Amino acid sequence: MTVVIAATELRKEFTVRVRSGRLRREKRVVAAVDGVDLRVERGEMLGYIGPNGAGKSTTLKMLTGVLMPSGGEARVCGYVPVAQRTRLARRIGVVFGQRSQLWWDLPLRESFDLLGHIYRVPAAEHAARLRRCRGLLDLDEFMDTPVRQLSLGQRMRGELTAALLHGPEVLFLDEPTIGLDVVSKQAVRSFLTDLGAGGDVTLVLTTHDLxxxxxxxxxLVVIDHGRVVHDGTIEELHARYGSRRRVVAELDEPVGTPPEGAVVEADGRRLVFTVDGPAAPVIARLAGLPALRDLTIVEPDIEEVVTRLYLSRDAP
Known part of the structure; x- marks a missing residue:
């Protein structure tokens, strides 16, 4: 596999002024990113998450050439992001949820045409990529609508298309579904799933929507206080921080004494058990209940696991 993103001891420090006494302020250096090592291979779909102020967006801005690192090294598609920003721009696509690369007063179609000229994309390639995005993102109904009149969901679909028209190798997505309704979120997720399945584009996604x-x-790479605290699969994160599944039993009538196990909820005809290990023993005990009507295993969501990770790091 080819490494398309390589960062070693990447740092970014900012100088801020804090109050010192009633009238005085003093300068203080704050490390927003504090020694991040990261390697991403071609075709990967990487989730890069953390709480507010953890350094997610700052990392992306350094990797895309917007910010100069205070220390360390980074290469994206073989280029040093800030020093070779113009060349790098032709190889990457960027979508920031709160910023637009479309022309506010132009119809969406004309924004796409302008981007094709700016990136000097051959007409046939531009048309083919636009045709694909129009089909997958259902753009046709608002292609001739000025960008300022688009809904947030429509604009985000336009932003994704704009970021892909020049055929980038890496697509950086910073909160791409922020503020979207359920239908728009589903459309964006489905599109990114199809895009990632092709293996031609590497995706780096930061989001609070787990x-x-x-x-x-x-x-999944989890960053906290500017440092990477987990780098691995979601399954490994669950295993490392004690994910707990829930076994939910629906009963036809209440039982006097629930079966043995960690009961977290016993509400008449509904029993909920937490399970740290295999669920089979609990299921076997519940299956013996004559009043059992239905049995469901609820997998833990990643938000619960990440919360545990942060709590474990904050504990003394």
Whole structure:
């Protein structure tokens, strides 16, 4: 596999002023990113997550050439991001949820045409990529609508298309579904799933919507206080921080004494058990209940696991 993103001891420090006494302020250096090592191979779908202020967006801005690192090294598609920003721009696509690369007063179609000229994309390639995006993202109904009149969901679909028209090798996505309704989120997720399945584009996704990560990304990097605290699969994260499945039993009538196990909820005809290990022993005990009507295993969501990770790091 080819490594398309390589970062070693990547750092970014900012100088801030903090109050010192009633009238004085003093300068303080804050490390937003503090020694991040990262390697991403071609075709990977990487989730890069963390709490507010963890350094996610700062990392992406350094990798895309927007910010100069304070220390360390980074290469994306073989280029040093800031020093070779123009060359790198032709090899990457960027979507920031709160910023637009479309022309506000132009119809969406004309924004796409302008981007094709800016990136000097051959007409046949531009038409083919636009045709694919129009089909997968259902753009046709608003192609001639000015960008300022689009809904947030429509604009985000336009932003994704704009980022892909020049055929990037890497697509950086910073909160691509922020503020979207359920239908628009589903459309964006389905499109990114199809895009990633082709293996031609490497996706790096930062988001607070952990459903995006669960749906799209096999590998997960968790950053906290500027440092990587987990780099592996979602399954490994669950295993490392004690994910607990729930076994839910629906009963036809209440039982006097529930079967042995960690009961977290006993509400008349509904019993909920937490399971740290295999669920089979609990299921076997419940299956013997004459009043059992239905049995469901609820897998833990990633938000619960990440919360445990942060709590374990904050504990003394």
């Amino acid at each position: 459903a995006d990560i669960e749906r799209l990304c096999r590998r």
